[in-house]
Amino acid sequence: MDPGHHHRIYEFLESKGLRKTSQRDAIIEAAFSTTEHYTADDLLLMAKKVDSSVSRATVYRTLPLLVESGMLREMDFGRDHKFYDPNYVDHPNHNHLICLDCAKILEFEDVHMDTLEICISKRMGFTPTGKVVRIEAHCDELRTAGVCKRRAVAAVA
Amino acid sequence: MDPGHHHRIYEFLESKGLRKTSQRDAIIEAAFSTTEHYTADDLLLMAKKVDSSVSRATVYRTLPLLVESGMLREMDFGRDHKFYDPNYVDHPNHNHLICLDCAKILEFEDVHMDTLEICISKRMGFTPTGKVVRIEAHCDELRTAGVCKRRAVAAVA
DNA sequence: ATTTCTGCAAACGATTTGCACAGGG
């Protein structure tokens, strides 16, 4: 993973008078070692592989910090738990398309969407700071060919 | 409220072999007596005003039915609890703009947004069934005039 | 009569928190 993530996070922590610890280090390393979305519990497992002394409580205490730093995004996919998305650092304006057939979550960026966000907000008398766009859809390939080759390819498009 | 809501819901319930009860009646009446968003607990309070025998359990058991019927929409506003939106019957494609200054939730419809949903999905090889768009923004009037007259006007635009 | 519904209260499960000790500055 990009070690720049560590830098940026610790800059943020330092600016808040917070300390560098081995547990936070492990959690941060785990948090940005993937481009997949994960739950708090997923992250606990990943962080434990780096440093087995990491506890669930520390993960739950660190997550809000990562979110506040802007490096990690909390997501509501309408499921039971909260998910976290580490891809906003590299793609700050990306959106999600959820395949109803295989439950895969695809990410996409779209300039028109971003422009529209601003136009609509202005029209209503607002200045937007961000948006959440989630499209739910069925896979065409599955319908026509009976198979969904996409299952393996859930990355930023 | 429009009594047609009752009809449509009971049609749905009947089609599933479920029964018409006074508690469900009270909950349905409460659920569509407003255009505001509410939580399960809010709905319990509203339903109790109609029929005080309604219990929290029944509200929680009825909500998924209303959602499944398509008359009510479950919403994640990124807050603690789930919210429910009764306005999808009349405005099936509406979206939300959340004012970060007064926390009011404004609803809006936009054809371009709907078109874009389809274009983006098609481009990725999908056929969309729905979308969730949430814009977070600051009120211009509050910034320039120091007051937000909008606080009283949270309706479909 | 049969089956679904209901209220109650207990259970659930993800997240939060109080505490006493560990460890960074």
Add this chain to the structure above:
DNA sequence: CCCTGTGCAAATCGTTTGCAGAAAT
């Protein structure tokens, strides 16, 4: 040293569920 961070286990709180009686068909 001082003060923040940690693990543990208990608490929290919205939501779900088992059960025995009530109501619908």
